[in-house]
Amino acid sequence: MDLLITAGTVVTGAKGRHVRDGAVLVRGETVVYAGHRSEAGARTAPGTPTLSFPDATVLPGLIDCHVHLALDAGSDPVGTLHATDDKDLLLAMAGRARRLLDCGVTTVRDLGDRAGLAARLRDAVAAGVLPGPRILSATTPVTRTGGHCWFFGGEADTENAVRDLVRRNVAGGADVIKVMATGGGITKGGPPIWQAQFTGTELRAVVEEAHAAALRVAAHAHGTEGIAAAVAAGVDTLEHCTWIAEDGFDVREDVVAVIAERGIHVCPAASPDWRGFAERFGPRRADEMFARLRWMADRGVRLVAGTDAGVAHAVFDDFVSSLEFFEHIGFSPAEIIDLATTEAAEALGIAAETGLLAPGHRADLLVVDGNPLTDLQCLRDVRLVLAGGRRHLPSGAAA
Ligand SMILES: [Zn+2]
Known part of the structure; x- marks a missing residue:
């Protein structure tokens, strides 16, 4: 079944590439044409359903x-997780997935949950049973006994245990492997945020096992020692990458140069509540941390968008506030859309399938009022979402 969507502007690819008076022709779950409306007409069979949005913009679905679909974004997400059984948790996760889709997010990478639930939700969404973005699931993150996010169930204390856990994740249908290279903020009694959790040998074992299964590795890394070890081990993306030391920050030009040269993507995982975080963290220290991102970008490091949705105050229905973080550190709206579409697809290894609007790509797109290439706030007015060709009307959108 074909569907023709016409709009005042169609964003087709990276660097703000767009056409005025554009159209996207969708067949089933795939884009067959994206470009000028006049050319779309010749390819469209008579009687094809057409949706017309003359004052709106069509852009690739956001990533x-x-x-963390398993966490509820409340003030105590880990406590709530402990108090929730798997059946209720899966239902709650389905609601969170739907809220992401409402915002035009058509792909998410879930970087850690419990009992393989995100993978089950992924399969239900893929089968069309539930509305939601496409989910890439890390299943159980690799951590230490009592280490960062141990409550997801992935404790491993030797090289062999690490290898076994990665293999179990692969067998359990993981799409990506997550390793907690350092401590983190949400684990009571865990190691401090700057402290490395694994040796270089153990991190290399994670990468070897993952790459042998053709999966990428995402490393949670705050402290500089953990960042450097993860980079040396050959991980594919760095999460947070805050360069925090026990007393302040410890930035290393040599490590940043390798991150840039190898094209390792950095996801700052800036919460939609990053302003509140800055207040709690202390504005000066927060500004210093934010400046590290700009510093990396200036050295050619490729940044991508992510929200850490699920951790305290990181809600599932406010992706745009998270994107405003990049505006705060000096990115233009067109650049920011790249970080959430084409660059993100590259980081996740799915650039051949999504992240831009071109023939053969999945029909992942959203329609928003106005032009988000010049005003990011336009992304808040979502009229329609297509995820893998499936139409989704955001709750609250005018029909
Ligand atoms: Zn996280």
Whole structure:
């Protein structure tokens, strides 16, 4: 079944590439044409259903590179997780997936949950049973006994245990492997945020096992020692990458140069509540941390968008506030859309399938009022979402 969508502007690819008076022709779950409306007409069979949005923009579906569907974004997400059984958790996760889709997020990378539930939700969405973005699931993150996010169930303390856990994740249908290279903020009693959790040998074992199964590795890394070890081990993306030391920050030009040269993507996982975080963290220290991102970008490091949705105050229905973080550190709206579409797809290894609007790509797109290439706020007015060709009307959108 074909569908023709016409709009005042169609964003087709990276760097703000767009056409005025554009159209996207969708067949089933695939884009067959994206470009000028006049050319779309010749390819469209008579009687094809057409949706017309003369004052709106069509752009590639947004990608959130860092979510935790298993966490509820309340003030105590880990406590709530402990108090929720798997059946209720899966239902709650389905609601969170739907809220992401409402915002035009058509792909998410879930970087850690419990009992393989995100993978089950992924399969239900893929089968069309539930509305939601396409989910790439890390299943169980690799951590230490009592280490960062141990409560997801992935404790491993030797090289062999690490290898076994990665293999179990692969067998359990993981799409990506997540390793907690350092401590983190949400684990009571865990190691401090700057402290490395694994040796270089153990991190290399994670990468070897993952790459042997053709999966990428996402490394959670705050502290500089953990960042450097993860980079040396050959991970594919760095999450947070805050360069935090026990007393302040410890930036290393040599490590940043390698991150840039190898094209390792960095996902700052800036919460929609990053302003509140800055207040709690202390504005000066927060500004210093934010400046590290700009510093990396200036050295050619490729950044991507992610929200850490699920951790405290990181809600599932406010992707745009998270994107405003990049505006705060000096990115233009067109550049920011790249970080959430084409660059994100590259980081996740799915650039041949999504992240831009071109023939053969999945029909992942959203329609928003106005022109988000010049005003990011336009992304808040979502009229329609297509995820893998499936139409989704955001709750609250005018029909
Ligand atoms: Zn996270």
